[in-house]
Amino acid sequence: MSDTLLTTTGLAVSYGAVKAVRGSDLEVKEGEVVALLGPNGAGKSSTLRAIVGLIKYQGSVTFAGEDLTGAPTERIVSMGISMVPEGRRLFPQLTVRENLLLGAPRKAKIDALFDELLEKLPILRERLNQQAGTLSGGEQQQVALARALMSKPRLLLIDEPSLGLAPTIVDAVYQILADLRKTGLAMVIVEQEVMRVLKFADRAYAMTTGEIALQGRAEDLLASNEIKKVYLGGA
Amino acid sequence: MDALISYLVNVISLGGTYALLALGLAVVFSVLGLINFAHGELMTLTGYVLLAGILTGQPFWLAVLIAVLACGMAAVLMEFAAFRPVRNASGATLLMTSFAVSMLLQVLFQNGISARGQAIPVPPWLTTSISIGNSQISKVQVMSITIGILALIALKIFFDRSYWGWAIRAAADDFEVVGLMGIKASRLISFAFLLSGLLAGIAGVLWVVQRGSVDPLMGFKPVLAAFIVAVIGGLGSLTGAVAGGFILSAIEIALQTWLPAGVMPYRDAITYTVVVIILSFFPNGIFGKRDQEKV
Numbered sequence: 001m002s003d004t005l006l007t008t009t010g011l012a013v014s015y016g017a018v019k020a021v022r023g024s025d026l027e028v029k030e031g032e033v034v035a036l037l038g039p040n041g042a043g044k045s046s047t048l049r050a051i052v053g054l055i056k057y058q059g060s061v062t063f064a065g066e067d068l069t070g071a072p073t074e075r076i077v078s079m080g081i082s083m084v085p086e087g088r089r090l091f092p093q094l095t096v097r098e099n100l101l102l103g104a105p106r107k108a109k110i111d112a113l114f115d116e117l118l119e120k121l122p123i124l125r126e127r128l129n130q131q132a133g134t135l136s137g138g139e140q141q142q143v144a145l146a147r148a149l150m151s152k153p154r155l156l157l158i159d160e161p162s163l164g165l166a167p168t169i170v171d172a173v174y175q176i177l178a179d180l181r182k183t184g185l186a187m188v189i190v191e192q193e194v195m196r197v198l199k200f201a202d203r204a205y206a207m208t209t210g211e212i213a214l215q216g217r218a219e220d221l222l223a224s225n226e227i228k229k230v231y232l233g234g235a
Numbered sequence: 236m237d238a239l240i241s242y243l244v245n246v247i248s249l250g251g252t253y254a255l256l257a258l259g260l261a262v263v264f265s266v267l268g269l270i271n272f273a274h275g276e277l278m279t280l281t282g283y284v285l286l287a288g289i290l291t292g293q294p295f296w297l298a299v300l301i302a303v304l305a306c307g308m309a310a311v312l313m314e315f316a317a318f319r320p321v322r323n324a325s326g327a328t329l330l331m332t333s334f335a336v337s338m339l340l341q342v343l344f345q346n347g348i349s350a351r352g353q354a355i356p357v358p359p360w361l362t363t364s365i366s367i368g369n370s371q372i373s374k375v376q377v378m379s380i381t382i383g384i385l386a387l388i389a390l391k392i393f394f395d396r397s398y399w400g401w402a403i404r405a406a407a408d409d410f411e412v413v414g415l416m417g418i419k420a421s422r423l424i425s426f427a428f429l430l431s432g433l434l435a436g437i438a439g440v441l442w443v444v445q446r447g448s449v450d451p452l453m454g455f456k457p458v459l460a461a462f463i464v465a466v467i468g469g470l471g472s473l474t475g476a477v478a479g480g481f482i483l484s485a486i487e488i489a490l491q492t493w494l495p496a497g498v499m500p501y502r503d504a505i506t507y508t509v510v511v512i513i514l515s516f517f518p519n520g521i522f523g524k525r526d527q528e529k530v
Contacts, residue, residue, distance in 0.1 A: 054411060077417035089412045091405040098401045102416045106398050151417055 003030045005155055005186050006051070006081075010059035013046045013210075020046040022210040023059065028155060031184045033177075035197040035218060038207035039231055044190040045086055047207070048157045051188075052076050052083045064154065078105065082153035086160045086190075088144040092133025096124055096143050099132050103150030110150065117146045120179060138169035145176060155186045162193050174200060194231070198222040206230040237369045238492070244367075245488045246481065248376045251383020252441045254480030256461035257468065258390065259434035261476040265407035266427040267322070269329040270462060270470075273313060274435055275454025276340035281306040281439030282449030283344065286353055295358045303436035310432025311425055318428075319421070337454075344451035352450035355443050379441045386437050387477060394473065399426055407471050463510055469523025478521060483510070 006028040013021040021043040028034050036044045050057035053073040060069040068076055082103075090099055100117070104110045118125045121142045127135060132143055141161060148156055161177070162170040174196065177187065191197035198204060198218045206214040206227055213230050214221065221227050256274065263271050284305045288298025317336045321328050361378065364371040394400040402423055406413045414420055442457055443449045464483050468475020486509050490502045498505075517523070 052415065054414065072419070073414040074417045074419045077415065083415055085412060085415065089409055091401075091408045091412070093404055093408055094401060098404075101398070102401050102405055102413075102418075105417055147416075 004028075005030050005032075005064060006188075007062045008047070008051065008059060009062075011047060011050055011061070012058040013043065013050050013055060019210055021050065021057070021207075024205075024207065024210075024212050026188075026205060026212075028186055028188055030154075031181075031186055032203065033181055033187045033189065033201045035201035035204040036188055036190045036207065037194055037197070037204055037227070037230070038213075041209075042207040043210040044207055045159055048083060048159055048188065048190060051157060052081055077151055077153075080152070080154035081157065082148040082151050082155070083157040084141075084144045084148045084159060084161065086163060088137075088140045090132040090135075090140055090143055090147070092131065094132055095129050096132055096135070097128045099143055099147050100124075100150055103147035105151060113150065113152065117149060121146055121176065136169075137165050138172060141165065141169075141173050142176065145173075145180075149180075153185070155188070156180070157188045157190075159190045160192060161189060162191060162196070170196070194227060195222070198227070240367055240370045241372075242488060242492055244370070244372050244376055244380070245492075246484045248379045248383070248445075249488060250481035250484030251380060251387065252438050252445075252457070252480075253460055253464045253484055254477040255383060255386055255434045255438040255441075256457055257464035257476035257480050258473060259431040259438070260458075260461050260465050261407070261468075261471055261473050262403055262427045262434070263431045264465070264471045265403055265473070266410060266424050267318065267329065268326055268410075269318070269333060270465070271318075271431070272330070272333045272458060272462075273317075273336040273340060274431065274461065275456075275458030276337050276344075277306050277310055277313075277432055277435035277454070278439035278442060278457060279344060279449060279451065279454040280309055280340070281436045282355065282443040282453060283348060283353075285440060285443060286355055286449055289356055295361075299440050302440060303433060306436030306439060307429050307432035310428045310435065313432075314425060314428040319424075322424070341451050348451070350451060352448040352453075354448050357444055357447065361444070375445055379445060382437065382441060386434070390434075399423075403427060403430070404473065407473060463507070466520055467510060467513060467517075469517075469520025472520065472522035475520055475522030482513070482521075486510075 004027055006026070008024060008026045010023045010025065011021055012019065012023045024047060036047065038044050046055065049055045051061055053071055053076045060067065062068065063079055063081060066079065068079065100114065123139060124142060124146060127139060132140065135143065161173050165173065177200065181187070189197055189201065198221055201218040203216065204218045204221050205212050208230055214226055260270060260274055263269055281302045285298050285302035288301050289295065293301065313336060317332055318329065321332050357375070361374050364373050365377065394404055402413060402418055406423060413423065460483060464479035465476055467482055468479030486506050490505055494502055
């Protein structure tokens with residue numbers, strides 16, 4: 001767990017005059033699960049979107065020793081970063097199978113990986129030929145996770161995995177994430193369910209108004225009152 | 236019965252051409268959020284290349300093939316030269332660029348070839364008719380229906396079975412997330428223009444062979460119809476483009492066939508009134524998304 005996988009330095013994102021992220025420094029190590037916390041508008045999703053090259057930013061991003069600053073999304077994905085966007089954002093008109101196959105590199109040999117994912121997420125096997133837009137929220141989240149795994153990432157960015165899901169379904173999603181963690185996959189999880197993700201993550205960063213207000217081991221943050229201050233605006 | 240057969244033949248023939256044209260618009264709209272009004276000039280270009288092929292003694296089928304391929308290449312070139320430099324600009328800028336390209340090509344055709352229409356010498360075997368009951372159907376229409384249906388079937392297979400077909404359908408849903416699949420945006424856009432150009436080429440061949448001539452301003456009416464078709468179906472919806480093509484064709488041919496002669500001058504006005512009524516029930520088109528953000 002000592003090798004650094006992802007580093008952002010001075011990462012800043014602006015939307016016109018609005019500064020969404022004001023120079024955040026993040027670090028994720030191999031196999032580590034990092035939570036990114038904060039109230040709405042704190043800059044969490046913008047941070048993830050900048051890392052995968054969906055939006056322009058200032059600062060730098062380094063992944064597995066390579067400078068990915070300003071790199072196009074397809075290169076970042078090919079380097080081993082994959083993302084489950086907020087709200088899943090499956091392609092609703094496409095079948096589950098088509099969604100999954102689009103997630104894999106075009107010429108990759110994916111039969112074994114495809115079977116392995118269906119083994120882990122058996123519900124998908126029953127839904128393979130169903131349009132993704134007709135699935136339940138929990139099933140869609142499983143498809144979104146599986147689709148992101150089709151590129152065999154080393155780092156998975158997950159934006160709000162519990163959004164809009166019933167508590168029992170959230171439990172199932174986190175069980176899947178726990179299984180993925182055992183494979184050594186590093187994760188950055190943006191999550192509104194603070195207590196749940198702090199119990200799951202190794203480390204956490206808490207953002208307010210675009211800046212990192214707090215960081216540390218997840219269990220330490222869970223035990224302290226500091227995280228509450230972040231959400232109440234007192235940090 | 237004969238009137239019905241004749242009506243259906245005309246609807247399928249024209250509807251297939253509209254569907255191919257509207258699909259070409261929809262494919263580009265899916266990836267770029269642009270209604271490419273220069274699509275009509277791609278049809279015109281197809282007509283001129285077809286004419287050149289025939290006049291230089293190529294077999295008809297080869298002239299058709301060259302014309303369609305040339306149209307596909309021209310669409311890729313158009314994207315590279317005109318749209319790529321303004322790709323991240325606003326929808327209005329993209330739209331203005333498409334009008335500029337359209338005008339530029341019209342002027343080039345007028346000054347470089349001729350402002351007057353040029354007859355397309357179709358082979359004699361295409362000028363005869365076949366009989367179904369008491370109805371006479373021209374072989375041009377038979378060819379038009381056959382090619383139109385085959386092209387739509389081929390497209391259906393392409394969109395359902397191929398990686399790039401999925402990618403374009405996915406782009407119609409969410410272009411940004413297609414990037415997260417590791418697909419290079421510029422490659423997908425180039426591919427969409429190639430496909431759009433090939434569709435314009437096929438539609439262009441059907442159009443000029445049916446009308447028997449090509450002229451510099453020929454592309455305006457069909458691209459306007461294709462735009463209306465795409466709007467009826469739902470902008471960006473590939474299924475909607477096909478459905479809209481046959482709906483507009485059914486309306487136009489019905490009015491053409493059964494409207495009293497005294498009201499015939501109002502045919503287009505009535506057609507578009509019906510379109511507006513349809514849109515009042517389906518504001519985003521029949522297969523359109525509820526919230527349409529692209530321009």
